[in-house]
Amino acid sequence: MLSSRAVTAMAHVAVESIALASGAAGLVLSKGRVGHRFVGRIYAVVILLINFTALSICHLPLNLALFLCGPWRVSARLIEAGALS
Helix, strand or coil, X not given: CCCHHHHHHHHHHHHHHHXXXXXXXXXXXXXXXHHHHHHHHXXXXXXXHHHHHHHHHCCCCHHHHHHHHHHHHHHHXXXXXXXXX
8 A cells, every 4th residue: 555645756746747748738839829828727737736746745844834835825815816817
């Protein structure tokens, strides 16, 4: 049976693969087109997932983990408010 950390590490690698593929697709597609924007949104979400899985894999002291997670909370609140859309 796999540990939760091993499963998170495998998810991290899978999400990285999606990021590489969507990043390459974004470079190939014409800028401003619907496909380019769609792939760009996928890339942005996947990069956030990479960061979340990376933070959950590493062992950080509590005060450093809270410091790193703080900007995510602020940006999430701004997105909810519609300020970053």
